[in-house]
Amino acid sequence: MDTQRQNEAGAQHATESELPPTELPVEKKPVVEYIQQLGQTSVPTAGESNLYCLTIIGQIEGHIVLPPQNKTTKYEHLIPQLVAAEQNPHIEGILIILNTVGGDVEAGLAIAEMIASLSKPTVTVVIGGGHSIGVPIAVASTYSFIAESATMTIHPIRMNGLVIGVPQTFEYIEKMQERVVRFVTSHSRITDVHFKELMFKTGDLNRDIGTAVGGKDAVEYGLMDGIGGIGQALTYLNNLIASRRELKSAGGLTQ
Incomplete structure (x- = not known):
């Protein structure tokens, strides 16, 4: 046995x-x-970090699938991540890192609107570049940083492919452009006039593409809040979290 x-x-x-x-x-x-x-990794659980890092890199992919050789960020991946971070009680702040050339306008605006509507503190950091539709995403957070060597390209909205009905298409592009301008100016300190001036300015570094704005200029224009990188962003985000905790313990915050 x-x-x-x-x-x-x-x-x-x-x-x-x-x-x-x-x-x-x-x-x-x-x-x-x-x-x-x-x-990237999943949303942290209890006992892990109270911060969630969201990365937006390459080209923002919208309703059309881009070629496989393109480095892309799919907005259908970001939306559930933002929802999960908002619902998770262990997440107290969200750090968004951008290095994007832009991409689909509606997808970019959808991401920007979701970031702006989060109840938890958010901080964005632009490293490398936050071009085109990356600009609204960069300014959508509670506070925004840009690296000194980073740039942001501001230009009018463009379309590619077959266009049917030129007057109607032009009117659609004009309205879409106003949505971008309205969002950026309402979430930053730059004025409507100044932003449109940068958008339609030609003859500079990027010729007829638009205006390339460096890190220091972006802060000076009021587009971004401050110069900094990951360290400064984390420090500021932790300060926002601490202030939120104090407000919540004082009974001034219900969530």
Whole structure:
């Protein structure tokens, strides 16, 4: 009887030892899937960081799938992440890092509107570039930083492909452009007149593409709030979280 038990225990031990060393525990697999599919980890759980980092890089992909060689950020991936971060009680602040050339206008505005409507403190950091429709996303947060070496290109909205009905298309583009201008000016300190002046200015570095605004100029114009990188952004975000905690403990905040 003892020999039989020893043989069973030995067989069980042999079966466990035969498992491949790369096999991950069940609870770790979803995190790996997030990294593979979205390029970032899942929303932290209890005991982990109280901050959530959202990255927006490459070209913002909208309703049309871009070629596979393009580095893209799909807005259908970002929206559920923002919803999850908003609902998670352990997340107290959201850090958004941008290095984007722009992309789909409606997708970019959708992301910007979602960031602006979050109840939790948000801070954006523009590194490298926050061009085109990346500008509304950059200014949508509670506070915005831009690296000194980063740039933001401001230009009119453009369309590519077949255009049917030129007057109607022009009217549509003009209204879409007004949406962008209204959003940017309402979430930053830049004036409507100054932003349109930069948008339609030609003959500078980018010729007829638009105006390239450097980090210091973006702050001077009131487009961005301050010069800084990850360290400054995290410090400011933690200060916003601390202020929110004090307000909540004083009974001035219900959520």
